[in-house]
Amino acid sequence: MLNFDIFKQKSPKQRFLLILGLAAFLLYLVMGLAFIFWPPLALRFNFIPAWGRIAIGIFLIFYAFVRLLSLGRRDSSQ
Known part of the structure; x- marks a missing residue:
């Protein structure tokens, strides 16, 4: 289900952190x-x-998506 709470007005601090x-x-x-x-x-x-460069690249991409998911969870809980 879509969460339309992300379109609510945010405080300047929340907007900056997002x-x-x-x-x-x-x-x-x-x-x-x-x-x-x-x-x-x-x-x-x-x-x-x-193989080391590919492993580092995959790790960075994985970490980027973990941060994005974390940002979504933290943003929706506030």
């Missing part, structure tokens, strides 16, 4: 994708094998 949480989600997501797919990053971290 935007900051979304920015952190996007940052971790982009970093994870960059570790996996961006070739110049692979040249820069030459000491990490390919």
Whole structure:
């Protein structure tokens, strides 16, 4: 079922924390994708094998979604 409580008016502090949480989600997501797919990053971290870069990228993407779910739970409880 859809939760339309997210459209309620929020205080400036709640709005700022929501935007900051979304920015952190996007940052971790982009970093994870960059570790996996961006070739110049692979040249820069030459000491990490390919499977290590993919593992780090997957971990960062997983962590981004955990933060997003946490943000949704924390936001709806207030």
